[in-house]
Amino acid sequence: MKKLLNQLFENYTLNEDEAYQIMVDISESKYSDIELASFLTVFNMRNITLDELKGYRRALLDLCLKVNLPKQALDIVGTGGDGKDTFNISTLSAFVIAGTGEKVIKQGNYGASSVSGSSNMLEQFGYQFSSEEAKLNQEYEEVGLTFLHAPLFHPALKKVANLRRELGVKTFFNLMGPLVNPVQPDFQNLGTFDVKTARLYHYVMQNSGNNYAISTALAGYDEISLTSPTKVYTNQGEFLYQSEDFGLETIQADQIAGGKTVDENAKIFLSVLQNESTKAQKEVVLANSALGLKTIHPTKDLKECVAIANESLASKKAFEIFQKLTNR
Missing domain, CATH: 1.20.970.10 (Transferase, Pyrimidine Nucleoside Phosphorylase; Chain C)
Incomplete structure (x- = not known):
């Protein structure tokens, strides 16, 4: 070395x-x-x-630990490391998308440079991480969403987990996470914290054979933030989306800030799923959910996808998916 x-x-x-x-x-x-x-x-x-x-x-x-799950599913995940400390937008979007009837196989991890990663959030609600194929397949079939806690599947990630937490800054392992879902599902929504990284992802993914959308908000978020235009790279080309392309309003950064603790983020998380959050919190989740739905159904209009996602929240179907997953 x-x-x-x-x-x-x-x-x-x-x-x-x-x-x-x-x-x-x-x-x-x-x-x-x-x-x-x-x-x-x-x-x-x-x-x-x-x-x-x-x-x-x-x-x-x-x-990685190989797990035999159907590939007909979406993963929606960001690199983290953007320093924005938002609430768990992509994890919420996973439940919203599953609430529309689509299958989701989400990989995630503990936050290394942020308060609350997707694993922190699900663990907070009592979800038991597992690499057991039977359990994961049952969740896929019966819930519509299953979660892969990255350290259980990636020995190299497990080796550096404590070091990453101690460093408390983004590292190139932030870049690796979204690219290495063990299942490599057919549909992937990947968020990055800058355009350079988004382009690298695009070069990696364009020969994968999967439908993908790689997003980076120009304000520096690793997902659609609605605070600025968002650059998106897909199988169909490159796009620059404004808030109005989703039929939504531009918002301010402080409107989508997360809490200072996992518990505070959990309260925001539940409020969104119960359709009781602020308008800005709800709409940023809808925007990211819509891009996920469009990745699965490229011919659908973004505004149509927002409407489908909104129905998932309004009908409490997203919340029902959450309850099924965390109460098992």
């Missing part, structure tokens, strides 16, 4: 196979926490390259 670090400090970039092997070595605990922290710091000082991203991703998918 010492030799590698010296090379990286001199702006050396890894080829895909080198990146692959490093991720394998991380999973086998070949590096100390100090070495890993130094290694992670490099990628906060420069952008990750496409070859590096592809190598890390290929290794994580090869190393």
Whole structure:
């Protein structure tokens, strides 16, 4: 690692196979926490390259615990690390989308640089993480939504989980999470914190054979925020969406801020699902849900998708999905 670090400090970039092997070595605990922290710091000082991203991703998918679930489902997930500390928008959107009758296989993790990741939120409500194939398939069939807690499926991610929490800043592992759902479902909604990363994702995903939408709000959010235009890359091309494209209003950043604790975020979470949140909180969830629905049904209009998502909340179907999943 010492030799590698010296090379990286001199702006050396890894080829895909080198990146692959490093991720394998991380999973086998070949590096100390100090070495890993130094290694992670490099990628906060420069952008990750496409070859590096592809190598890390290929290794994580090869190393992951394989689980046999149907691929006819959507994953909706963001990188995190945007520093915006919003409430759990993509996790809520997963329940809204499942409430419309679509299948969702969401991968998530604890927050590393934010108060509350998707795993924090579901754990708060008593959901038991599992890698048991029978349980996950039952949730898929009977609930319509199942959740994959990333450390249970990715040994390399588990190895660095504590270190990431201690560092408290985004690392390139934030970039990896959305790309390495073990199921690799047919439909993927991936949020990134900047346009450069969104483009990298686009290059990685365009040969995947999956329907995807990669979004980044120009105000720096890793999802549609309705505070600014959102750049979106899909199989069909590149788009710049304004709030009015969803039939929704532009909002202010403080209107979608999360709480200071997991408990405070949980209260916001429930208020949205029970259709009792503020208008801004509801609409930002509707916008992200709509993009997810459009990923599954590309010919549908965004405003039509917003209406479908709104019905999921208004009818309490999204809340019913949540209750089924967390009360099992």
